[in-house]
Every structure is written in structure tokens, then in C-alpha cells.
């Protein structure tokens with residue numbers, strides 16, 4: 001089929017490349033001529049594993065082209081809209097999509113289907129078919145079907161998520177004779193996933209619901225981890241046992257500094273804010289946001305604890321700045337809040353991330369932060385290290401060497417991604433979330449974490465020697481491990 005995709009950001013470029021890979025003729029359209037030039041030049045506007053290869057291969061065989069000219073959509077059977085709807089300040093905006101519709105709706109072929117893949121504010125859903133219908137009418141043209149096709153792809157595994165989805169959701173905003181839905185079903189007929197057809201409102205809410213649930217799971221895990229710390233438990237063990245109950249599962253229950261990125265934080269806070277505006281409180285989602293914010297602060301507290309009460313004057317190696325591994329995305333990355341707060345508290349923060357471009361942008365976002373050219377340089381003479389993004393390169397560090405570089409071997413693992421045993425064996429004082437504070441430190445661990453556990457009620461207080469679980473992290477990122485199908489706790493926790 002002939003497809004146009006308008007907006008070549010994370011969602012649109014993945015959609016373009018993957019549909020071309022599936023054999024469709026795709027034209028990617030983007031208003032930014034700089035982005036088009038970069039793409040035509042073979043440069044990717046962002047890092048997404050496997051995407052550059054897919055773009056190149058499909059351009060070479062002529063199935064994927066890029067242009068800044070919206071007139072290109074007039075040939076398309078299906079036109080996807082994948083433009084941004086965030087206002088960059090935690091809120092929604094519909095200016096971009098409205099101006100995009102202005103450009104494309106009068107150019108749509110009479111038998112084309114218009115498919116919105118952008119995440120829309122729920123209140124905009126009712127307006128969408130009306131706006132499109134009016135534009136067609138004013139242009140003296142017949143009506144076109146308008147559908148929603150929300151994406152459920154994750155950064156870092158977006159290509160695989162698109163090509164092998166768990167479900168495809170079609171939301172019908174306006175499709176009187178069903179030809180829009182039929183066309184989309186044809187477009188996706190190569191996919192083995194179930195295709196779920198529903199109203200546009202239900203489609204949008206199914207995307208929102210999925211993200212709210214994932215965010216809730218993470219905040220749940222973080223509150224559970226707090227209980228584990230309080231009673232001297234180990235959250236890895238606890239979640240692994242819970243995960244055997246198929247009603248619960250183990251995915252997305254990894255404790256740490258909480259969720260970031262473009263989707264989860266925004267959808268939680270916007271849901272709370274818009275519901276409150278309409279007089280309908282959402283206390284559960286408000287708590288999810290609050291717990292998530294608290295985790296970032298707890299990272300500072302943990303560092304202060306291990307440093308003897310305060311981070312002031314300490315040099316802290318910040319390992320990772322992107323909101324998760326396998327992306328260069330800094331949108332709502334916990335690193336920004338953590339580094340800013342540490343600097344406010346008088347620490348010197350030296351950050352390193354394998355994504356050098358992200359590191360540069362990070363330096364511009366966090367006044368006073370220093371960036372290092374390598375992880376070794378970041379660790380040199382540091383009083384403590386803070387693992388913020390669980391990149392493979394950090395998980396595989398030689399910890400004996402790392403300890404020898406640092407002024408004090410202190411590690412706060414904000415992603416529960418490192419091996420307690422390895423770190424402690426290398427001489428680190430090591431804290432994570434829900435796994436206590438372990439190892440030698442010249443400052444005492446705070447009382448509730450290990451010292452005052454009621455061993456009668458809860459069994460022996462955990463110490464790293466007595467942990468039955470293999471806490472060695474497996475190699476590579478969670479996505480890599482998931483893809484490789486490696487078994488064990490990590491897989492269960494990081495799906």
C-alpha cells in the first residue's frame with residue numbers, strides 16, 4: 001500500500017521505516033528541513049537500535065523516501081499523523097496537530113484514510129472528526145475516514161515492538177462505511193497480533209490505561225522496596241516470589257529512582273491535572289506521581305547517608321543521564337532532577353553517559369554539572385558514584401579498578417542493576433532500593449535499614465553473605481536480555 005507518515009519523530013520515523021520493511025511504499029514527511037536533510041544524508045535524528053539499518057535498507061530499495069513537501073500525501077492510501085502533542089512543560093498542546101491537519105486534510109485523496117498515531121489529549125478526541133470534516137467541506141471535498149492507531153512501542157526496542165506487536169488497536173473516530181478500518185486491517189495483515197477495533201475514545205483510553213498501569217506498577221515496586229528496607233528484606237526476592245502468581249507477574253516491578261521518559265510521567269501528571277480540573281480527583285494516580293518524585297529525592301538521601309549525612313563538598317560520579325538505556329532521550333530523565341539537586345546541595349557532579357550527544361544536551365540543561373569523557377574519568381577521585389541509567393557499559397565495569405580510582409568506594413545504585421556481591425567484594429559501600437545498605441563504610445548505615453530489624457518476626461536481617469539469590473546482573477540491557485530470552489529474575493523484572 002502507499003503510505004504517508006507526517007511527523008518524523010520517535011513515533012513517525014519508526015512507523016515509516018517499519019511499514020516500509022513490511023513491503024509498503026512509504027513517504028515520510030516532516031516540516032523541519034534540517035531533519036529531512038539529515039535523513040536524506042543518512043543521519044538519524046535520534047538513537048534507536050536497529051532503526052538506522054532499517055531506514056537505509058528500505059531507502060536503498062526505494063520503498064522509503066523523505067520530503068518536507070506535504071503535497072506528497074495526495075498519492076497515499078493511508079496517511080499517518082505522528083506529530084507531537086506535549087507542550088514541553090508537562091502539559092498538552094494541539095497547535096501542532098491542528099496546523100498539520102490544516103496542511104494535509106485538503107490534500108488527502110478521496111479514498112484515503114487518515115490515521116492519527118500521536119497520543120491525543122482525551123478532550124480533543126471528540127473535536128478531531130469534526131475538525132477534519134469541516135476542513136474537507138471547506139475545500140469542497142468528500143469526507144474521509146478518521147481513525148486512531150495508538151502506538152505501544154518502547155524506546156530502545158521500538159523497531160521490534162512495531163514489527164512484533166502484542167496487539168494492534170484501531171480506534172474509529174469517523175468511518176461510516178468501515179472502509180478506513182478495512183484499509184488499516186489490510187495494512188497490518190502481515191502481523192500475527194490480534195487487531196482490536198473500538199471507538200476512538202476507547203483506543204485512546206487503552207493507551208492511557210496501559211501507561212497508567214505501568215507507572216502504577218513501578219511506583220508500587222518502589223513503595224514495596226521501602227517496606228523491604230524497613231524490615232531488612234530484599235525486594236528482588238520478594239518480587240520474584242510474587243511473580244509466580246500469574247495474576248501479578250514480575251514485569252515492570254523493578255525498584256529504583258522511578259520512571260522517566262516522554263510518556264509515563266506526562267500521562268500520569270496530565271491525567272491527575274485534567275481530572276482535577278473537571279472536579280474528579282484521581283488519588284491513586286496522584287500517589288503514583290508523588291512516589292515517583294519521591295524516589296528521585298531518595299537517591300539524594302541515600303548518597304547523603306553513605307557520605308556521612310550530607311553531599312556538600314562531595315564529588316559524585318553520575319553514571320548515565322538518559323532516561324533509560326538504549327536511547328539518547330533526556331525527556332523527563334531522573335538524572336536532570338538528581339544532578340540539579342546534588343549541585344544545589346553543594347556537591348560537584350561529574351556525569352558520564354555513552355550517548356555523547358545526550359551528555360552535551362544534559363550539560364546545557366543542568367547548570368554547573370561537569371561532564372566526563374569516559375566512565376573512568378567520571379570515577380577518578382569521586383567520593384561516591386550514583387548509577388542513574390543501567391547501561392551495559394556500567395553493569396560490566398571492573399569494580400576493583402573502579403574502587404581504586406575513587407576517593408571513597410561508595411555506590412548508590414538507582415536502578416537495582418548491579419550485583420551486591422560484586423560491589424561489596426570490590427570494597428564498596430553499596431546502597432540500592434529495597435536491598436538495604438551493604439558493605440564496608442566508615443559512616444554507619446542508618447538505623448532502620450539494617451540495625452533494628454526484628455529478627456524474631458522477619459527472620460535474620462539480610463546481609464550480603466546470606467542472600468540466597470544470585471544478584472549478579474546479567475549482561476547487556478534489559479531489552480537485550482529480554483530479546484535474547486535469557487531466563488531468570490532479571491527477565492521477570494524488566495519485561
Ligand code: UDX
Nearest residue numbers: 151152153154155252253254258259260261263323324
Ligand atoms: C513507555 C511504554 O512502556 C510504552 O508502551 C509506550 O508506548 C511509551 O511509554 P518508554 O517511555 O519508551 O515506553 O519506556 P519504558 O520502558 O516504559 O520505561 C519507562 C521508565 O520506567 C524508564 O525510566 C525506566 O527506567 C522505568 N522503569 C521501567 C522502572 O523504573 N522500573 C521498571 O520496572 C520498568
